[in-house]
Amino acid sequence: MVVLTRKIAVMGYPCVGKSSITLRFVKGTFPDAYDTTVEDMYNKNYKYQNRDYILRITDTAGQQEYSLFPRSCSFDIDGFILVYAIDDRRSFEVMQTIYDKIRDNVGDMRIPLVLVGNKSDLQYNSRSVTKEEGQSLAAQWQAHFLETSAKDNNAIQQIFEKVLFEIEVSKGNIVRPRANDGGKCVIA
Numbered sequence: 001m002v003v004l005t006r007k008i009a010v011m012g013y014p015c016v017g018k019s020s021i022t023l024r025f026v027k028g029t030f031p032d033a034y035d036t037t038v039e040d041m042y043n044k045n046y047k048y049q050n051r052d053y054i055l056r057i058t059d060t061a062g063q064q065e066y067s068l069f070p071r072s073c074s075f076d077i078d079g080f081i082l083v084y085a086i087d088d089r090r091s092f093e094v095m096q097t098i099y100d101k102i103r104d105n106v107g108d109m110r111i112p113l114v115l116v117g118n119k120s121d122l123q124y125n126s127r128s129v130t131k132e133e134g135q136s137l138a139a140q141w142q143a144h145f146l147e148t149s150a151k152d153n154n155a156i157q158q159i160f161e162k163v164l165f166e167i168e169v170s171k172g173n174i175v176r177p178r179a180n181d182g183g184k185c186v187i188a
C-alpha cells in the first residue's frame, strides 16, 4: 500500500485558534484552557480521494508583524493554512504580512494555501472582520477561503481537504476542474 506524506503548516496571529483547529482535526477534541504554543507537530493518517496519506501538521507559534519566519516553515512544506479570528481585526491585518513572508520563502508559483476565518461561532456578538473581506483577500491570492469554528467543529475537516486538494493539484495528481465541468475533479 502506498502512503503519501504531505507536510502542512498552520500559521497566524497568536490566539486565533491554530492549536484548536489542529487538535480538533487530529484528535477530535477542543481544549478548554488556552496554552501558548511554541511549536507542535502532529501526524494524522487520512484517506482522501482513495489515496492514503500521512499528514504531518506543524502548529506554529503565533506570529506578529515583526516575528521571524519560523525555520520549520521555510522549506519542505507542501501546503499552508493561514488562520485569523473573525473577532480580531489585528489578526486579519497581519495575514498579508505572513503571506508575503511565505512567498519570499517559497517563491513565485501558486502556493497551496487556505485562508481561514476561525471563531465563526462568535459572529453574532463580536465579529470584526466580514466574510466578504476574507473572501476578497483569498481571491487576491487565488486561495480557498473558509469560515470555521474549532469550538463547534464547523468546517474543520474541509480546511484540510481543501489544502490537500491544492497540494495534489500542484503535484499534478489531481486536475483542477474547469468552470464548465460541473465542479468535478479528475484524479490524474
Ligand SMILES: Nc1nc2c(ncn2[C@@H]2O[C@H](COP(=O)(O)OP(=O)(O)OP(=O)(O)O)[C@@H](O)[C@H]2O)c(=O)[nH]1
Residues within 6 Å of the ligand: 013, 014, 015, 016, 017, 018, 019, 020, 021, 031, 032, 033, 034, 035, 036, 037, 038, 060, 061, 062, 063, 118, 119, 120, 121, 122, 148, 149, 150, 151, 152
Ligand atoms: N469561541 C471560540 N474560541 C476559540 C475557537 N478556537 C479557539 N478558541 C479559543 O481561542 C483561544 C486560543 O486558542 P488556541 O487554539 O490556543 O490559539 P493559537 O492560535 O494556537 O494560539 P497561540 O499558540 O498563542 O498562537 C483559546 O481560549 C481557545 O479556546 C473557536 O472556534 N471559537
